[in-house]
Amino acid sequence: xxxxxxxxxxxxxxxxxxxxxxxxxxxxxxxxxxxxxxxxxxxxxxxxxxxxxxxxxxxxxxxxxxxxxxxxxxxxxxxxxxxxxxxxxxxxxxxxxxxxxxxxxxxxxxxxxxxxxxxxxxxxxxxxxxxxxxxxxxxxxxxxxxxxxxxxxxxxxxxxxxxxxxxxxxxxxxxxxxxxxxxxxxxxxxxxxxxxxxxxxxxxxxxxxxxxxxxxxxxxxxxxxxxxx
Amino acid sequence: xxxxxxxxxxxxxxxxxxxxxxxxxxxxxxxxxxxxxxxxxxxxxxxxxxxxxxxxxxxxxxxxxxxxxxxxxxxxxxxxxxxxxxxxxxxxxxxxxxxxxxxxxxxxxxxxxxxxxxxxxxxxxxxxxxxxxxxxxxxxxxxxxxxxxxxxxxxxxxxxxxxxxxxxxxxxxxxxxxxxxxxxxxxxxxxxxxxxxxxxxxxxxxxxxxxxxxxxxxxxxxxx
Amino acid sequence: xxxxxxxxxxxxxxxxxxxxxxxxxxxxxxxxxxxxxxxxxxxxxxxxxxxxxxxxxxxxxxxxxxxxxxxxxxxxxxxxxxxxxxxxxxxxxxxxxxxxxxxxxxxxxxxxxxxxxxxxxxxxxxxxxxxxxxxxxxxxxxxxxxxxxxxxxxxxxxxxxxxxxxxxxxxxxxxxxxxxxxxxxxxxxxxxxxxxxxxxxxxxxxxxxxxxxxxxxxxxxxxxxxxxxxxxxxxxxxxxxxxxxxxxxxxxxxxx
Numbered sequence: 155x156x157x158x159x160x161x162x163x164x165x166x167x168x169x170x171x172x173x174x175x176x177x178x179x180x181x182x183x184x185x186x187x188x189x190x191x192x193x194x195x196x197x198x199x200x201x202x203x204x205x206x207x208x209x210x211x212x213x214x215x216x217x218x219x220x221x222x223x224x225x226x227x228x229x230x231x232x233x234x235x236x237x238x239x240x241x242x243x244x245x246x247x248x249x250x251x252x253x254x255x256x257x258x259x260x261x262x263x264x265x266x267x268x269x270x271x272x273x274x275x276x277x278x279x280x281x282x283x284x285x286x287x288x289x290x291x292x293x294x295x296x297x298x299x300x301x302x303x304x305x306x307x308x309x310x311x312x313x314x315x316x317x318x319x320x321x322x323x324x325x326x327x328x329x330x331x332x333x334x335x336x337x338x339x340x341x342x343x344x345x346x347x348x349x350x351x352x353x354x355x356x357x358x359x360x361x362x363x364x365x366x367x368x369x370x371x372x373x374x375x376x377x378x379x380x381x382x383x
Numbered sequence: 384x385x386x387x388x389x390x391x392x393x394x395x396x397x398x399x400x401x402x403x404x405x406x407x408x409x410x411x412x413x414x415x416x417x418x419x420x421x422x423x424x425x426x427x428x429x430x431x432x433x434x435x436x437x438x439x440x441x442x443x444x445x446x447x448x449x450x451x452x453x454x455x456x457x458x459x460x461x462x463x464x465x466x467x468x469x470x471x472x473x474x475x476x477x478x479x480x481x482x483x484x485x486x487x488x489x490x491x492x493x494x495x496x497x498x499x500x501x502x503x504x505x506x507x508x509x510x511x512x513x514x515x516x517x518x519x520x521x522x523x524x525x526x527x528x529x530x531x532x533x534x535x536x537x538x539x540x541x542x543x544x545x546x547x548x549x550x551x552x553x554x555x556x557x558x559x560x561x562x563x564x565x566x567x568x569x570x571x572x573x574x575x576x577x578x579x580x581x582x583x584x585x586x587x588x589x590x591x592x593x594x595x596x597x598x599x600x601x602x603x604x605x606x607x
Numbered sequence: 608x609x610x611x612x613x614x615x616x617x618x619x620x621x622x623x624x625x626x627x628x629x630x631x632x633x634x635x636x637x638x639x640x641x642x643x644x645x646x647x648x649x650x651x652x653x654x655x656x657x658x659x660x661x662x663x664x665x666x667x668x669x670x671x672x673x674x675x676x677x678x679x680x681x682x683x684x685x686x687x688x689x690x691x692x693x694x695x696x697x698x699x700x701x702x703x704x705x706x707x708x709x710x711x712x713x714x715x716x717x718x719x720x721x722x723x724x725x726x727x728x729x730x731x732x733x734x735x736x737x738x739x740x741x742x743x744x745x746x747x748x749x750x751x752x753x754x755x756x757x758x759x760x761x762x763x764x765x766x767x768x769x770x771x772x773x774x775x776x777x778x779x780x781x782x783x784x785x786x787x788x789x790x791x792x793x794x795x796x797x798x799x800x801x802x803x804x805x806x807x808x809x810x811x812x813x814x815x816x817x818x819x820x821x822x823x824x825x826x827x828x829x830x831x832x833x834x835x836x837x838x839x840x841x842x843x844x845x846x847x848x849x850x851x852x853x854x855x856x857x858x859x860x861x862x863x
Contacts, residue, residue, distance in 0.1 A: 416796035429792025
């Protein structure tokens with residue numbers, strides 16, 4: 155959590171990480187989801203929305219490589235009403251839009267709070283990029299890095315900023331492990347070595363009961379509790 | 384005043400959203416009007432003497448202290464394409480955020496309050512230059528450079544153009560950048576006495592038409 | 608009445624003034640011609656008076672300065688056309704020719720300014736300015752078409768600026784320069800890309816403030832766009848005058 159950024163130049167929303175809205179209310183918690191293409195970021199976002207939408211005021215910002223694909227997936231799946239999903243256009247560089255120049259994403263989260271707020275939680279999904287893409291602390295309060303077993307069981311060993319420093323590492327598609335010859339035990343050990351005490355969740359979203367995302371949901375709830383404290 | 388502040392403001396990595404915009408290059412590439420370094424150069428030259436000149440004069444005018452609300456109205460009248468007006472205001476809003484965080488200033492605060500969803504980017508640029516202790520000429524230089532550097536770096540991504548070729552295009556345009564920046568500042572000085580109507584209104588029909596075509600695409604890499 | 612002739616070329620002014628005639632029609636209390644510029648009243652239709660510009664086609668030549676003004680008073684309705692295209696030609700006198708059009712429309716007045724094309728002939732040099740002042744509630748349909756060069760010739764130098772104010776505030780301000788000596792890139796991929804006919808059709812109607820037109824492409828080289836005020840603009844490029852006119856006419860019809 156990065157709650158120690160309390161800038162206040164003039165009370166207006168000039169500064170990104172300020173925990174309060176211009177009207178003095180606490181803004182929504184922002185959680186970033188990053189990770190390589192195809193690892194299941196959008197599916198995880200969709201599952202989180204389904205699990206949390208009845209109890210929390212939620213919205214999603216997507217950062218697509220080609221404009222609106224992920225946003226349109228979420229719209230098709232109807233995980234949230236359309237006015238709660240915003241796509242940021244990234245000029246073919248999604249990592250720039252979540253890390254180096256976060257201005258478009260900040261406008262998007264602020265507009266969501268203005269238009270459909272007050273909100274409890276905004277999920278900011280990165281476009282599928284590479285292992286080095288991480289979110290700026292000016293944009294999100296916590297970040298989840300999503301990898302999958304089919305991408306190779308050596309990803310945790312290779313490390314990289316996402317795997318090493320994300321507040322939560324999600325290893326997705328565990329149901330595929332036997333089929334792709336990935337060793338989950340080895341992935342867990344490598345992740346532990348890279349991340350020390352930082353948490354790791356192994357999940358499969360194909361579970362019959364639709365509850366495959368429950369560990370991530372529990373982690374998100376902890377973040378919300380800490381944010382509201 | 385610090386001259387180096389100009390480098391901070393003009394840096395392509397200044398976090399003000401420019402990286403997601405192609406300055407019309409994506410539409411021109413798709414239409415087959417930009418196919419390589421030669422046509423990129425002609426594209427940039429045309430953009431420089433039209434949009435670039437107008438933006439630079441608006442920025443210089445704002446830096447000289449002309450009424451930003453009037454300048455914003457002048458920018459609207461010079462931008463018939465709603466897609467381009469939206470892009471200019473988006474970028475203005477993003478630049479406003481970056482500028483206020485970097486060079487806090489009551490003038491920027493006032494403009495942000497007047498236009499919560501963003502004023503035209505060149506107007507914000509001129510006030511940001513003022514807040515950074517820079518002058519009208521500096522603001523004009525930032526604007527003319529942006530008018531060509533945006534399409535050049537976008538074309539590197541769109542066509543996998545050799546980045547050295549793209550940089551060569553920019554280098555060859557520099558004498559014209561000097562000329563247009565001077566022209567913009569002169570016009571802005573005239574507008575100080577003669578009103579914003581005296582500012583240039585050079586237009587580029589294909590940038591306007593291309594922006595409307597681009598805005599209607601379902602799949603694109605750049606926001607404009 | 609001859610225009611003033613000097614070494615600097617011909618200066619000529621034509622004036623049109625329109626006001627309601629009190630019987631549901633429009634009277635033309637002012638109708639002045641001078642030199643090569645002539646204005647003639649033609650058959651009116653309904654409440655609208657109609658005027659043709661004639662004779663302007665022989666000029667302007669280098670050094671000439673033509674001015675046409677039309678003032679439409681509150682509630683009046685005027686249509687101005689021209690008998691033929693205007694051709695900018697090189698002249699004996701040095702320097703560019705100027706052509707200034709000054710239009711004003713009062714409250715609830717309407718002006719339809721629909722002249723034929725301006726042709727920028729090889730070797731000519733013309734600076735054309737069109738300034739329109741609209742009162743709140745005024746209606747305007749304005750067409751401006753330029754053809755760069757006669758058949759199979761290089762164009763002359765042409766700069767055209769169109770400035771429209773509504774209630775004193777700028778609604779549209781556009782300038783385009785083309786031909787030899789114009790700022791770089793004018794014929795390139797950002798500006799004209801080799802097209803030799805270009806036009807604008809501006810329609811201002813108070814109801815557009817409530818319900819702006821939807822932006823729409825009219826083929827690969829033309830777009831209809833809502834302005835940041837109660838106006839709609841068609842911007843069009845075409846290979847020739849015929850195609851250009853067709854695009855603008857269709858767009859105007861679509862606006863109803």
